[in-house]
Structures are given as C-alpha cells and as structure tokens.
Amino acid sequence: MKKQKMGFWRHALFLGPASLAFALAVVVPFVISVIYSFTDWNGVANDIKFIGLDNFVRIFSGKSNFLGSFWFTLKISVVNIILINVLGTLLAVALTSAIRAKGLFRVAFYLPNTIGGLILGFVWQFIFVTGFPAIGQLLQSGFFNQQWLGTESTAFIGLVIVSVWQNVGYVMVIMTAALMGVPSDLIESARIDGASAVCTFFKVKLPLCMPYITVCLFWTISNAFKMFELNYSLTKGGPYGSTNSMALYIYNDAFANNKYGLATAESLVFFVIIMLITGIQMYFTGKKEREYQ
C-alpha cells in the first residue's frame, strides 16, 4: 500500500480551517489569558502594568474572594455528584425492571436535561418564589413556606434541587444501557448460588458497570465544577455572594467589576483546579477498572 505524496496545499486545505478556528477560539485566547494574569489591566485603559504574581497573591491571601467561590463550588459539587449518580442509578434500576411504560418514564426523567440551565434557573425562580409558598400554605408546611432564595442554606439546597433535577436523566440513560448490558446468565447463576437481589446488584451488576460509572462520574464532576448558568439565573450568586460558583465569580470580576487582570489570574487557577481534578479522577477510575477486570 503506497500512499500518495501530499503537497502543502492539500494539508492546508484539510487542516487549515479547523486549525484557524481552534487557534482563534482556544489557543490565542488562552495564551493571552496567561499574559494578562500578570498585569493589572482593567479592560479599558491603554496602559497595562506588569505586576508579577500580585494577582495570584491576592487570590491566595483571600483579598479577592475567589477562594470563597472555590469552597462553595467544591461543596455543592460533592453534594450534586453524589445525589445525581445515586438517584440516576436508582432510576435506571427501577426502569430496567419489569414495569409498564418504561420508555415514557425514561423520556420524562431525561426531559429537563434538554432545556438550557439559564431557562431552568428562571423556571425554578418562579417555583421557589411563588410556587413553594403556595404549596406551603396548602400543606401547612414550614418547609415550603420560607424565603427559599433568601437565606444562604436554602439557596444552596435550592441549587442542589435544580441541578439534580436537571442532570439525573443523563446518569439514568447511561446506567440503563449499562445494566441492560449485564449478561443474564451471570445474574441467573448468582441467583442459583443463593445471592439476594441486593447482593447480586452490588457484587455482580455494579462491578460489571464500572466503565459506565466512570463515564457518569467524569461527566457529573466536570459539569458540577463548571457550574455557571444556574447560579446566574436562579440566585445571581446571592444571598451575599454565598452561591457564587467559580465560573460566575470570574465572569463578574471581568465583565462587571472591570478587573480583567485579576479575573484572568482567577481563570488560570480555575483551569489548574479542573486539570487536577480530571487527573486525579483518571488515576483512580483507571485503577478501579483494572481491579475489576
């Protein structure tokens, strides 16, 4: 098999347009971002001073409250990741058993995932502000009858509710495929050996689903840490900045507070955090999968 010699122009024709778009949208902005992070630029002024590591010192000394948004993002991500994966798997288990109208149930649970986070945030704003108090009155329940978006803890729970509601369908779809792929003779032989349904689930089914669980974890983790739209539309980061996700914090510093230099430094810290999390994740899931094989 002899390959043709390809001239420069043919390479350019096939790779050029993609390279150009990639350079314009990703490579160049990223490089500029790194450069800006060492400056005090405010986004408008013509004189840009290099201030060394000052921006990073401000971030890590707590002068900029970026670390606060990091803790918030970390906390809500952990809660979201656990709830979304556990509930999504439970739904998948229920909807792979012998019940009627499985298809309809799956469509219904997946539905919020097709709607944008911004829109969902506004939908739930209405539910929290107007719907919940009305339900509270109807049921005489103090749980519903409070200022849901007005206090730090309830705003946090509110964001969790909406995130889980939005994303549980994705995990359900993946885990449904995973559970349906478990060979039935394995389950049968476990049953003949006297294993209970619960035992079969944890000892036979789940280990076989490990690659899919990895996918779900990857997806939920990276989504959770990049949270932006929901905070923007549901709580606007409030009350008192308590629900600022990292992405929202960076956006505000850059486009609302005109601290471009500082914001680019924050965005680099954000990038490193995402990179570390992905790295750790790949290390652990790789190890787990090898153990089960």
Next chain:
Amino acid sequence: MKKGKIGSVILFLVMLLAVLVFLYPLFVVVMNSFKPLGDIIARPLEIPGILHLENYINAWKTVEIPRVMWNTALVTVLSVTGIVLLSAMSAYWSERHPTVYSRIFSRLLVLSMLIPFASLMIPLVQVMRVFRLNNSLSGAIVTYWGIGLAFAFFMTQGAVKSLPYELEEAAIVDGCGPVRVFWQIILPLLQPTMVTIFVMDIFWIWNDFIVPLILLDSSQLSTIQLAIKKLFSQYSSQWDLALPALVISIVPILVVFVLLQKKIVGGILAGAVKG
C-alpha cells in the same frame, strides 16, 4: 410469579408518583403562563379558568420571538454544520496522512478539552474584536467551531480508524484526487458519526448562554437564551410576560427532543463510550 406481579405494580405506582412530582414544576409554569398576573400571584396552584392567550401575544412581541428564534437557529445550524465538517476533514486527514503538524494539532486538541470556557472568555472578546467578529453572529459561530472541535474530532477519528483503507485505495488507483475521495467516499461513510455529533451539539449550542452573553451585545443579535435573560432583568417578577416567554423558549427544543429521542440516546451512549 404472583408476588413479582404485585411488586411491579407497586413499583409502577411509585414511579408514576415520582414522575408527577418531577414534572410538576414545568406543569405549574405552563399553567400559570395562561393566567393574568393577579391570579398568578394569588393562586399559583389553581388551573386557569379561561386561557389568557394575550400573555403569549405580549411575550411574543416583547421578546421579538421571530427574530430571536431566527438568530438562534442560524447560529445553531451553522455552528454545528461547521463543527461536523471541520472535524471530519481534520480527523480524516490527520488519521490518513499524519505529519508532525497533525500530531501536535491533535495533542493540543486533547489538552484543550481540559480548559474550561471561563478560562478563555475574557481575551476571546478581544481576539474577536481584532478580527471585527465581536457583536456579530459569525463571531459566535467561529467560537463554537473552535471549542466544539476537540470532542467532535476524537469521535470522528475513531470512526475513520474503523474504515477499511482498501476503499480509498481503489478510488485513488482509479484516479480520484484526495478531495473527491473525502467528499464521495469518506463523508458518506462517516455519516452515522456525524449525525451523532450533530444531534448532541444542537442541544449544547441552542441552550448555550455564555457565548452569546459575552459576544453578542446588541439586542438585534440576541439568541433565545440571551433574550430571556434580558427580559428577566428588565421586567423582573412580571410573570404574566416571563412565563409565556419561558414556555415559548422551551417548546422548539422539546419538539426536537421528542422527534430525535432515539438518536439522542444513541448519541449519548456513543459519546460516553468514546469520550
């Protein structure tokens, strides 16, 4: 056998209840979108007596739905088509005619998947301004091409790997140039993968809010997400206007979802296995 049947009936009822609770918020929003403001505030849980279609007419006019929908559809379709084509071209070429450049290119694409958009958005506005692409739909489209490329590239590369080289070889022997080989042989064979990417990216771009937010300032260019955001900041708690607008914004993507259901599930799984 009897016991299993009762169990599945109970499970069915539990799931039915769960679905009703799950979809109730959307139902409440749709229901209230047909009521006058006073009724929305005073009795949000009641089913409307008469349907106030004026709400929808007002929302349609205030949000300028036809223009906004046109913008969103244009950006979505052109972005997704571009992503699919660019990724097919570049993935095919780097797989079949690898060079030092194509290796660096695909290495950079892998790395770029780690970069969150928030780490790019600040200078991105500047870069687009230099090329006069800020505040234009083309700027948003090029941005989507760039950030959507990585994932589509790896999906397509996997598909190219599985194509038999003999087909291309035969065509080349028959005197087919590389452009024709790509266009007439490779593209049709890549179609299933391209459809998968197309379907998945439609949802991403239609629902994306942050790119329009930073790149499309003028209200002439608003996409549906941006228009809804502007509506909410301008008329906060005017629910008789906001709720129908929300419903209108949800309907098109919901229709696409219902029509493409099977493909979407297939796409998620294909993406999951490769990604």
